[in-house]
Amino acid sequence: MLELTQRLDGSSEGEIYDTLTLPYELRIRGRLRAKTDKGRDVGLFLDRGPVLRHGDLLRSSGGETVRVCAADESVTTAYIENGLPLARLCYHLGNRHVTLALGVEADGRHWVRFPPDHVLEELAQLLGASLEHHLAPFDPESGAYAHAGREHSHGHTHSHDHSHGHSHDEEHNRAH
Secondary structure: OEEEEEEEOOOOOOOEEEEEEEOHHHHOOOEEEEEOOOOOEEEEEOOOOOOOOOOOEEEEOOOOEEEEEEOEEEEEEEEEOOOHHHHHHHHHHHOOOOOOEEEEOOOOOEEEEEOOOHHHHHHHHHOOOEEEEEEEEOOOOOOHHHHOOOOOOOOOOOOOOOOOOOOHHHHHHHHO
16 A cells, blocks of 8 residues: 655655545545545555645655645535625635635636535525536635644644633633
């Protein structure tokens, strides 16, 4: 099994050994067993957190480079006028904590792509979007925290040197 252990930056060059096509739900995992597009067994042993993006490069412990590809999956693409209509649609969908991919077709039409959901689709239509249900790569926006480095965390291991007027350990034990 080929062990993929290192993320390469976008400027890395060299021979691509193989490609690994995965749906979004598998590209969010740091540990995974899969098969490359040529049928080779691979294991991902990566740092947790960053989502694998379409086009990312991974290096194996033996030095081979594998390119990640976003798989076609069932999506809803909402086409909408640029400007305020697009901003309004993104605001209302984002307010529901939905992962969204954004793009522009070659003909200039702007789109917002999300996993199929009849409530979200109805909302998009109410805001003026026309919908298309189809198979396409889903490579959503990574979010603001992904651009700020890896400092942002939702972990619960931390310490405080200040007083809240209560026992912090007692508060955490109640919350968890």
